Every structure is written in structure tokens, then in C-alpha cells.
Amino acid sequence: MTPASPTSLLQLERQGAIAILRLNDAKRLNPLSTPLQQELLAALQTLASDTSVRCLVLTGEGRGFCVGADLSGMQAPEGQSLGAHTGHVMRTQSNPVIELLQSMPFPVLTSVNGPSAGAGVGLALAGDICVAAESAYFVLTFMPRLGIVPDLGITWWLERLLGRARAMGMALLGERLSAADAKHMGLIWDCVPDAQLAEHTLALAARLAALPKHAALELRAAYAHAAKQDLPAQLAYEAQRQQDLIDRPEFSEGVAAFLEKREPRF
Template identity: 35%
Template sequence: MSLVLFEIKDNVAFIRMNRPEKHNAINRELALEIQARLDDCKKSKEVRCVYFTGVGKSFCSGQDLEEVAKPDAPKVHIILTEHLNPIVRKIRQLDKPVVSAVNGVAAGAGANIAICCDVVIAAQSATFNQAFSKIGLVPDTGGTYILPRLIGFQRALAISLLSEKLTATEAERIGMIYKVLPDEEFVAGSIAIAQTLAKMPTRALEFTKKAFNQSSISSFEEQLHDEENLQQRAVETWDFKEGLQAFLEKRQPVFRGE
């Protein structure tokens, strides 16, 4: 059985973690498969958006603790440097938008993988939990970087210290995620968002993502300079020329992602 279900349809790459019996907990095999599929998305000109979700009732329950408990378990630094951190690094560096469709439990590293994506959509029944402190661990997989920037230092720290479970509605209210959809509308609605992104000017989305990534470590003047450079690159794309022409002709643009 493949641990990741992967397909490309209408310029959207679907990455579905496929360990439903383990709530999509991440072991070495799953981590490396996710990384490989993200690499495929980066290389493919057909892919213009990535849709990342879990099979079954959970998005991802985090690191597989049964793997950690084995006598021959990989060392923590191996789990982080080879398994988990490359996933969030590849998501942040991918030159295409990534939609995380949180269909159920997102806990520990699973929660941090979800919120590091560019557009986070959750089913109303989904939950988010920085579950690390309950078993004597520290938030990882980028959580201590991403979470305070989304919801503020004090709230992020408190949620992490208390291992507080958040409903999708609460996560939306505090700005952790973009949108909550009713369970019965979740699949169709979240896929529709990915399909919309796949039809947009992909290079402009790439440059926008770069600008926002850089903004967390740049001064205001540095950010103005970065925006200038990225805007110049955007102006030189085929899609900008199409967008401008469509505006002048009062029609809908047809972007090619070029």
C-alpha cells in the first residue's frame, strides 16, 4: 500500500497521506514519500497548485510515537533533520501555492505541517493541537516560528505550554487558519480553492510567496527593495501581459502559469 496517494488533475497535484489506521502519523517511510512527492510538484510544469490532505478521519496526528518507542528507533535529530523539517522546508520553498485541507485531527508535527502551508482550510469538525508538552516534548517542525507569527507570541506560547486543543472555528477566529467549511462542503469547497489558485498567474503567486516569506526577517526598507525586484520579475512574465491585455479588452484573462 502506498503511504501517499498522488495524482495531478486540472493542474492541481493532490498529495494525500495514507495511513488512516494510524491517523496518518508520520514514520520515516511516509516522511520520505511526502518529500519525494513535493519534489515532483516542484519539477512538474503541469502542477500549478498543491492540495495536501489526509485519508480517513484525520489530517495528521504528528510523529509516529510507536516508531520512536522501538529499540532501534531513529535518533531525534534524525527524525527532525531528515524526516519532518524537510517537509515544511519544501512547502515553504515550493514555487507554487500549497493548500492544506485539514479534514480532521491535526496534532503535534501534523498541526505545524498544516499551518505552514499557504492557504489552510479546515473542516468544521477538525481540531488543532500543539500536543508536545503532554508527553514532555518541545514544539517542532517549525511550530515555534510559524505559530507566534500567525496568532501572536503570548497566545502561541500559552497554547503550546498547555497543549490546548482548538476547534477549527476557534483556529479561524484567532487567525491560525484561513477558513472553516461545513463538513458536508469541505472536500468540494477546499478543492475549488486549489483549482482557483491553479488557474491564476503562477509566477506572480510564487513571487508573492517569496515576498511574504522574506518579510519576517526584513526591515521595512529591505522589504520595499524586495518588492521592487519581485515586481520587476512579475512584469516580465507572459501572464502579466495577458492580464493587462484582458483588462484593457474587458475580458477574463487566461493565464498559463508562465
């Protein structure tokens, strides 16, 4: 195990093929300040090109996951409105973080160890799998508190995962959604006792790291294609992907492992 390497606002730890990124502004519950976003973007870019990584875990240090934007640090340069400056930061830093998480060449597991508020919800949902501690919760304060819309992909995720009624209720009312309810509604994969979250996360990460290297990219692409196609078009897509993937060595290994009654080694 490689020990955590702290920067000012981000920690990186390696456990074999698993990379663990921890948001590291624990005293403030890990707000997405501009410096943190810069560090996170740089770290993700580096990890994306590291062929030794097979799974990424994104979590928070301390008792919170991420409380969203750093409102106390929002300041525009002279001669530019705060809105224009924020839009620029989102286009050059915030949105690329989300896009990178959804294009990493390996599975991304978000482990929500505490409150996830505002843009922190978007960060949590950008993983391929999201697990949370029982004490964690999700809350959208954008419209009821600030008069703005949810961002970092939240409006895209919530309607698809929860449906319009629940997505609107969550965004308009700003009520906390417990981790247990989030699991029940299908917003996240699992909810576990706080004391078990770290162990549970690493166990899931180990399973993800053992998958074929193309697993995350192929499955993201398949679901993205399905969201825009009718059934006959998706059936045709699936047939083509099977045609291509069955000729890869991973399929041969999977068949051999099945016949030999052992776990596949990808």
C-alpha cells in the first residue's frame, strides 16, 4: 500500500491497482473551492493516463463528503461580473471534472462519507457506482436558498434516476434525502453503517479493479447509446458489440474460467 500523499486540498493514496482520492478540506466539509477543483482536475488527468490504475475511489476526508460551492470564496476579477466569472470557472474546471470522471478508462466509485450538498451531489453521482454511509444525506440548496439551478450534471442525473416528480421536489424544496432513501429510490447503489463504509468501499473497489480493463468504457457507452435509441437500434448495437468483444482475449479467459470452475483473471 502506498501512503497518502497530501497536497493542500487533496490526498492521493494507492492500494495496488486502486487509487483513492480524498477531498481534503475537512474543517469546512470539503467545499469545491477553485483551488480544490484545480487540484482535482490535475489529479484526474494524471490518473487517466496511468495504466496501472484499475479503479478510482473518490471520497471526502473528515465527517463530510462535499458541501458544494465555496460561497465564501466566490469573487470576480475587476471588470467582470460574478456570474460571468462563475460561468468561466464552470466551463474550464467544474464541468471538465465531471466529464473526466465519466470518461476515465476504469470504474469510478464514489464513497459518500457524510453530507453531500449542492454541487457535491453532482460529484457523487458522477461515479459509476455510488455508496454512502448511513449518516450521509443529499440536499440541493440551489433554488430554495440561492435562486439558481442545480449544476455539475445534477439536472441530467436526477431526472433520469429519480423521475421528474422527485427531481423537481428535491430541487424546489431543498429537503435532505437520507442515504437510506437515496438507495431505496435508486439514486445510489448501496448504504452501509458508517463504521463499515471504508471496508465496504475497498471491497467493492477490489471487485471493480478485477474486471476486464474495458468494462467501464463499454458499459457507459452502451447505456449512453440506449438512452438515445429505440429498441431495434439498441439490439443492433448490442449485436455489434458482442461481435467485436467476443473476439477479444477477455472473453476467451472468461469461458475458460467458467469451464474450469475458477475466477477469471483479466
